[in-house]
Amino acid sequence: MFTVAFSGLVYPQIWEDPVVDMEALELRSTDHVVAIASGSCNVLSYLTGDPAKISAIDLNGAHIALGKLKLAALASLTRHEDFLRFFGQAQSKDNVALYDGTIAPRLDSVSRGYWEARSLTGRRRIQAFADNFYRHGLLGRFIGAGHFLGRTLGYDPRVMLKARDMAEQRELFDRHLAPVFDNRFVRWLIRQPASLYGLGIPPAQYKALAADSSEGIKAVLHHRLERLACGFDLKQNYFARQAFGRGYESGPDASLPPYLERRNFEAVRERSNRVGYHQSAITAFLETQPAESCDAYVLLDAQDWMNDADLTALWTQITRTAKPGARVIFRTAADERLLPGRVPAAILDQWSYQEARSRELGERDRSSIYGAFHLYTLARAA
Known part of the structure; x- marks a missing residue:
């Protein structure tokens, strides 16, 4: 079931905070x-x-097509307003016309075929950008189902967006979101591993997540939602806006991913040709790279899905391809180190785990859904 669910578009928006990532990576102008x-x-x-x-790198062809669509838009659009309307608001018929007339000619045939293919409803996939792209994909539908369930039980998640300050965020969470976890049906539902497939959480990751609290999965999910709702000012947290409002906020002071911010548009557009997409497993991709050719690695939460052999194969290639001073970041569903005892010491001992820095940055991750953030740096001598 999970494999089928994960075969199409899963994440219209990524759920790791890029500001935290970049603080950890300390990117340099020579970095790969x-x-x-x-x-x-x-x-x-x-x-x-x-x-x-x-x-x-991504195994999912829909994610590759989405990334290439963004690159084609950056190559063909000269106004930030158009780019923001397309990927920020993502709910205008003008976006489809802009795609047909300006962006599509810049796309490779495979990506263009993906966006122009028709769904079971007979609509082309690109038309998702005319009716809020962020309501599509596995994650978008999961959030929509959560809203429907909340309203059915008498609790509307959208009420969180009425908060004027963090004190009101706490009050609204206690009144409108926390009580959902006391419902008998909800308690039964979240005990089913399939209930979290919409978050991209496979059975193995669900097991780790449930074990993160002695009180079980209910306590873990309650804590993560509470942190999303109350841990950060909602006006500065676009992840919360997506969760509770199902889209990005509009206006000059809206919280947005850095690539969508007006101040960054020209730089992102100018540098977009530095990004190359590869449909592959990350270990297989690294096997094709020369020794000491990479400076930074972003693994998201993919290692939660891996067995010991997979982890060892991945870190063997990371260690082989890493330049002196390389950094690796990733997240885990549970608050755990994950790697010690599973990756051979001969490999892992070449890396230094930045525990204090990892904890500090994890506390600042606005997405709030992970148990821990991890930063490793290459410790072996040049």
């Missing part, structure tokens, strides 16, 4: 970044750090 692409919000946001090259 290897990153799992997902929705490409972070890949393009890293361009604001001015790396020399970004290799964006």
